[in-house]
Amino acid sequence: MEITPLLWGITIAVIVGLLAFDYFFHVRKAHLPTIREAAVWSAIYVGLALLFGLMFFAVGDTAHAVEYYAGYITEKALSVDNLFVFLVIMASFKVPREFQQKVLLFGITFALISRTVFILLGAAIIEAWSDVFYLFGIALLLIAGQQLRGELTGDKEGKDEADNVMVRLARRFLPASEHYDGDKLFTRENGKRLLTPMLLVMVAIGATDILFAFDSIPAIFGLTQEPYIVFTATAFSLMGLRQLYFLIDGLLDRLVYLSYGLSAILGFIGVKLILHALHENNLPFINEGENVAVVEIPTNLSLLVIVIILAITVAVSLLSPKGKALRALQNAERYAYRYSKLAEDTGVSDSDRVQAEQFMDDWTRKAEAVAPKYRDELLEHKDKYSDIIRTAHETRLASARAAGREAGESEKIVKQRGPTV
Template sequence: MTVSPLIWAITMVVIVALLAFDYFFHIRKAHVPTLREAAVWSALYVGVAVIFGVLVWVFGGSGMGSEYFAGYITEKALSVDNLFVFLIIIASFRVPREDQQKVLLFGIIFSLIARTGFIFLGAALINSFAWVFYIFGLILLITAGNLLRPDAHGDDQADNFMIRIARKLFHTTEHYDGDKLFTIQDGKRALTPMLLVMVAIGGTDILFALDSIPAIFGLTQNVYIVFTATAFSLMGLRQLYFLIDGLLDRLIYLAYGLAAILAFIGVKLVLHALHENTLPFINDGQPVPVVEISTGVSLSIIIGVLTVTVIASLLSKAGIAQTSINNARRHAVNYLDLEYTADASERERIYRLLTAEESQILAMDPKYRNKAKDIDKIRALVAEAHRQHEEYLAR
């Protein structure tokens, strides 16, 4: 189905309007979103994406509809995995809690722009060179293998190439000045960490696109569906971050599920490349008669793998222990970091979460509790948080 320029224009206006609404009504004034706020807006964005998918199904047919939902679910799952990296970057730069929304919205906008460029580039390559499917398939198979590495989500540093260049070329400061991108230090204009963390997230978004775009092109080659599924999967990612913040560590098998999905789509792409083969050294440049996997089968496998992955993660005792311990460490660090937030009620909320998590940890089976990495350092951090809280109450 060919999508008219009018439909493209309306879609772009709707997406830009949603982003503008997000900024002017939620992010312009720095604040820490409540759990209820995050839940309501996360549900709203998912609802908008589902309604759009239903409209595609009604007006474009079941083929386009199933392609959209397969692409949306896959991109949404990859976006959740990307939140792990966002969490590392934000923690590494010690972004104040009330300013994290602005950083995340910038990441979403940059990601949408970067992925749009990759989408049109990928479409142009596919239309001109059928062998690109081999490359896309290989990229996904390599990415699937990388996800199985123990350090798949990297370490606690966000000192990437772009950040090192920025610090060498420009005058930077170590401290935030509200949510400003520039400040005055020693009479000189300087970059704040707020700008640097946005650069870090923007740089990682480009890397995310390298596996995200081939994955969705493995499910559909309709550029409109690729674009809208990608865009709607990114919308609401900011709210989702605050909704499941602290539960990300619980999804201990998510990387395995995503690896299985990416490997499956990689194989699907290679099979499609063989079916469309034009390379002279494969079957004398003639198409290879292979089985092609339908979109319906793809959608079923994607949903099935993600369902099993999430349920297995939520039921895992090791996952529960890892979540509580990592949350306790994070909340202890945040409580001790005076620059994390200027809101006294937010600090008190963090301390209450810390004590609740500590109670859960003490009630766990020691074999799960003691497996945590750097457990002695975590205990020391928690003890120091208790000491400082007692000092605060004694004032």
């Protein structure tokens, strides 16, 4: 398939149009998207990405189709991992839930712009010096090793520290109000025009996006050297990421071994890059500047390996004792909080209330049965979880007493300090 300037122009226009649609029709009015809304739009964006790849198959360009899908899946996985860091930054700025959509969309837009610049630079460097693949490969191996080391030793401060630096710099050089004014970027206090925390968090996320490009761009150049494929795979992997976050909210945290999977993928692509560099070698101190007879890893095999690694990572995360423990702790808080809100609604039927109580009781028992080693590792704010669950059971006990019903289970919990979670 011939990559023409017209094709480039049409593709860029479509991407810009999709972003504009999101800005004007989804985040213009701050709101918390429903599961249905997030599911529908996630399906639409994923569907568009998959259909785009079929375009290459339609014209008989199987090689570019496989490269596109391999790049798309890899970039999508890395983008989901980046969401964790976005959440750290938003938590630092205490971004209200209904405003998180706009922050995420800004982060996606900035990521698309910054990575486009890196893609153009990368393509120019490869054109001028093909041995740059040695550097790309070594960089990915180092990143994979550092990420794996952080998981094995429990020392994850490297990535978090970078986020904290961005947050501190934003606060230091951009003095702003301590309070949000809706989703506005500027506000007035005592007659003085100030930046709002909304703008600060966008600056912090934008700066952090630049760091992500250092593993993202070399990784996809390890799968294809066609700039158009690199750009489209990256762009479509970012589109719909905002909706995906709200769709799998809570599931993100349960992917407890995602970092291991991403380390394996980055390491695999790093090896692939180095093998490619050896095969196209021009460095005089390696094999006297001649190509080295090594076996290169074909892209279709790379796609298969990446899919298998991600599938194993997700399955192990969700089925492992650690993943199940986190699910119990999260659901104990979630259903306790939902019951508290339900109890305030006088229009709720008795059957709905009884069902909510049952869910709350079941997950509270499961949370209390979680092994202490997982509880200590997974819960950063133990008192918060205890207070939320305790408050819900106190609400239930008060309601039961008022109705003259027996409430033995809740009374036991309330008599204690609260659930051990």
